[in-house]
Every structure is written in structure tokens, then in C-alpha cells.
Amino acid sequence: MNTAATKATLLNRIAGLDHIPTIPAVLAPLLRYLQQPVEDLDVQKVTDMIGQDKSLAAQCLQMANSPLFGRWQKIDSLRGAVVGLGFHRVSDIAMSCGVLNLMPKNIGAIDPVVFWEHSLGCALVCRRFARKISYPDPSKAYLAGLLHDLGIIVNLWVLPKEFREAYEFARAEGIPLHEAEQKVLGFTHCESGRLLADKWELSAPLKEVVSLHHNIQEAHDHVGLVALVEISDLLCRMSGLNYGYIENRQVNLLEQTGFSVLSQQCKGLKDLDWARLTFEMDSYMDEVHALVRSIYRT
């Protein structure tokens, strides 16, 4: 289907990244601010930073009231969200809304709602999975799961026609999307994602996740985080948090490279009850579907 020349042309188009909207302006300073020690953080300052973007603030409030974020009392202000959920969870929520708003509409390939559901689902599964296996740095898990498919957003903006062809091929054959991209485009969303991650100056662990979650053998400095995302992504794709089509295949998680990597890093993995983790995802699914659909309507 593709040739080396078309691949080069496509990658050149992506490298320009001209068509991709920028991340909401409030998020970069927010993330920078939250890197300080918690004792130096100010609730009002965080509230004001998010509050500058009214639409983002409204979405954050909706998310903060979902049981997915572990709060059972009604939160009716941004300040209440920051106090009730903590700085980092509110930042996770703000990133979720901000990044997912970048999805183009009406491209005709992957449904933006479905993409949100997969990304948010993967973020939540990563967080849950990291806790269950006592992953050494669980705070990175959510954002890694959320952002792992940034390259799909890039492909949708820059190569809508070609990406639609790859998506339709994946759906018709019931194969993983990255395999279809490789066949149709000559590269996967991991490569396109790497370009955007560089442009956005994401942290080194996130860059590695975005560019290597389907090619974990090449991961080096943050292989554990990449492995965590590889497994969580697979769990989502084999459940109702997929890309809107069924991958007709069988997955044995114990045979994944990510599993052997994590086995060395996390003692908790040996005794993990995979069946229970899978069943627990059922309740995520309902919540994620309801949350994303309601945010998307507003």
C-alpha cells in the first residue's frame, strides 16, 4: 500500500504540525506550577489558573463530580474540587479535558467520543493497575494513560484521509489500529505522537510512553511506565473501551513484553488477580461512557 516515498511525504506533513491546535494556554503554566512541593501550592492560585478558561473550568467541574474521581459529595465550585480532590487529581482532570478537546470533529474516522472514552479509560485503568501492583511511581500513571495516543490526534488533523483509510482497514479486518497504520501509512501513531510530544516539550517519561507503547523493546529509561501503559491499553482495547471496533483476537497478558518488564519491577504483579481487575473495569466502562457523553454534549 505505502511506499518509502509516500511515508516520507506523510511524515513531512506531520513534522510541520501546522494544523494541530495548541494545548489550552492555561495547562502548561498549571503543570509547571504543580511541580512545586505540595506545601508551597496555593488553592486559590490553582483555582484562578483553571478558571481563566471558562469552558475548561465547566468541564473540570463535571468530571470532578464523577464517582470515577472518588468523590461522593457534590462539588459545586472549582475551589471545592481543588480542596476535595487535591491538586494533582484536579490537574489530571484539567489535562483530560484540555487534551481531549483537541480532537477534531467530523473527520469520519474514529469517533471523538470513542477516542475520549478509550483515553480516559486507559488513564483510569493505568492508575488502578499501578496501585494494585504497587508500581513505584503511580502518580505518573494517569497522565501516561491519558496521553499515550496523542499520535492519533496528530494523524486525524494532518492526514485525515489516509488515517481514515487505515482506521477502516483495521475495523474491517478486526486488527490492532497500529498494525493497520503500519500497513497503510508505513508508520504508526507512535511516530506522529513523538513529534507532537517533542513540540509540546512533554516530560521524558511521557515522550517515551507516547512513542513506544507499541514497541516496548525500544524503551530504555522509563520502560516500566511504558509497560504499564501497554498492558492497560490492551485491557481497554479488549473490553468496551476500545477504538469503536472489536479486535478479533486472543490476548494472553502473561505473554506480553510489558508483563515481563513489570514482573521485574513490581512484586505485586505475581499475585495479581487479572480476572478481578477485568471485572472491575466493567464499572469504569459505564461511568466513562456516561461522563464522556455528557461532557461532549455541553
Add this chain to the structure above:
Amino acid sequence: MTMAAATIFSVEVPPDPELVRIRDLIYHSAGIFHPDNKLRLLLDRCGRRMKELKTQTLREYCEQLTSKPTKQTELIALLNEITIGETCFFRSPAQLEALRHVVLPKILEAKSKLPQRRLRIWSAGCSTGEEPYTLRMLLLEEAPGRLMDWTAEILATDLNERSLAHAMNGIYGTYSTRNLTPHYRQKYFLPAGEQLQVQPAVRNSISFSRLNLSDDGRMSFMKGVDIIFCCNVLIYFDLASKRRVIRHFYNNLLPHGYLFLGHSESLYSVSDDFQLVHLPGATAYIRGERSEGGK
């Protein structure tokens, strides 16, 4: 935020800790799990038992489930409430789709070099027969394509003779047949008053027989099976009996064989012989390398 969005997220109450305790108790003793979004269902089932026992609070009921004199009988009574009405045609669509589009092709490929093109599927604990008939209908749908030139035997066993008689009679009411599409209704059923009866040719294509899964002698005769379905049956067994049955299943299955359990049922801490695999929207177990003197 718009009003619509504000009302959608009316904040729910957190799960009652006693209910979570009951959920965990059921999972540890029976292997069936209720995720958070199914806790209301569990609460409803507990409520039915509490009404029967005239128990006022979940805490009291939890004590009935954990205190020596009552715990075993009450656990079984609760499990009966949980599984009541579970039996129907096409009970787990995702599991059946995975069987059709992933598992069958894999098994056919594994057996492709064998001289006999023959499949053996066992519905272990078939109750009133909806499961084996569903499997037969699926196989018949595949007969002109993938299963061309293959024969498929379906064994359906249960301990309860009344259930077996019902199964062999093949007459079902609206509850059991609620998931049947018009295609399946017209092709495989005949009207029987207000009910539906499975067509004779389909009824006669299944070997129903009585079998106690704890009968070691008879269990060891069930050889050469490609797929076992054993849904919501092992939940009633104690750990030692469960392990014995699972060891039999391991021996009954061919090396490429599959074991399907109920939708939220797990073999965690029961057996290391089997490995969990993920199929689209479902899970199944395959034979792993047997551990020395494994559980």
C-alpha cells in the same frame, strides 16, 4: 455548566461497606464478582434474603453469612438468588461472539492437520438446556462456512434430572427466550402455545445426560473435549471440590482447548493449571503448563 450536565451527575452515595464486605465474601468463597456498577443488583438480592430471614440491616445479614451455624446454607441461598433468572438463550453475547470469531478459528487451525474433522463441546451444568441449544444454533450458523465438512458433538450434562427433562423437552417461555432475534426464533423454534419449542432436529443433535461433576470415575471418561462451558456451577462448590473439578477439566480438554466460565466468574486462587486469556469483551481459560503438584 449547563443544567443538563448538572443533573446528570447527581452524586451517588458511596457503596455501603457491609455490602462491599459481602461482595468480597462471595468472590472469595464462590469466585463470582460484582463490580461497583452491579452492587445495586447484589443489594437487591441480599434484600430478598433479608426479607425472608426478617433481618433488618446489612450488618446483621453479613453476620448470618459469616457465622458458623448459618453461613453455609445462607451462602447457597444467596447464590441461588444471585443466579436466579440467569439462564436464557444467548446469555453472554460477547462470549458467544468471541467463541465464533476467535476461539473456533483457532481450534479449527489447531486441528486442521488431523484426519478427523470433529469438534467436541461440553456444556457442564447445562441446567434447563438454553446454553447447549444456543451453542448448537451458533454452530449451525457456521456450518455452511467455517464448519463445512466438520461434525460437532455437543454434550450437555447436569446433576438435576428435572432440569434435564426440561432441557430435553425444549419448551421455553418468554423470559428464557428474551434475547432471541427473529432470525433464530424463526429458524430454530416452533410455536408451542404461548411458548417456543426447539425444533426436533436441533433437540436431537445434543446428547443430554446426568452427571455429577464430583463423580471422579465418570469425570475421567469425558475425554478429548475442545471447549467446556461451565457457567455459574462451580460457585456452589467448596474450594477442594472446585479444585478437583478443575483438574478434571484440565484432563478432559485437548491441549488447544478452552474453558469458559460465567461472565464474572474467576479461577483466581483455585487453579494454576489454567491461564486467563482476554477475548473481545470476554475472558476464557486455556491450559497452561501444569505446575508440579499444582493447586
